[in-house]
Amino acid sequence: MYDFKIAAADKATMYRDLLSALEGLTAGEPDPIANMANAAALIWETLPDLNWAGFYRNVDGELVLGPFQGRPACIRIAFGRGVCGAAAETLQVQRVEDVHAFPGHIACDAASASELVVPITRDGQLIAVLDLDSPTPRRFTEEDEAGCVALCELLARVL
Ligand code: SME
Secondary structure: OOOOOOOOOOOOHHHHHHHHHHHHOOOOOOOHHHHHHHHHHHHHHHHHOEEEEEEEEEEEEEEEEEEEOOOOOOOOOEOHHHHHHHHHHHOOOOOOOHHHOOOOOOOOOOOOOEEEEEEEOOOOOEEEEEEEOOOOOOOOOOHHHHHHHHHHHHHHHHH
């Protein structure tokens, strides 16, 4: 049984504990799907106020749905389309305070109001994106972005 103690006292502590839990969960496991699945579950359990947390994988230049927690989601996303596609195309983090104001946003769940998408790269190549959605506008702060970038740097080594 995995039972991680993640202190939610403040965000910095929470992300530090989350990173060390993810390190423990993925250590020595080479299967990328297993690692994405546990990462999605851990993030979903730990971060408050999410309605979707998961991955889209780069499969031959197209984003294809990977392990996630939340409602069923659209399966394939072209690079450049929506928030995930923008992250995939630019390799830049997309932190969107109001998804309804984002051109081309793909509404997989009408409840989503804000979104954070972090590209996961190795040697400059896109492996996948981490996608987090929230029903609360402006849910994701710079601190969330920094915390999730650190998680994705770790994941880049185990995906
Ligand atoms: N909203 C995303 C699509 C994926 S779902 O949120 C799970 C987008 O615009 O790329």
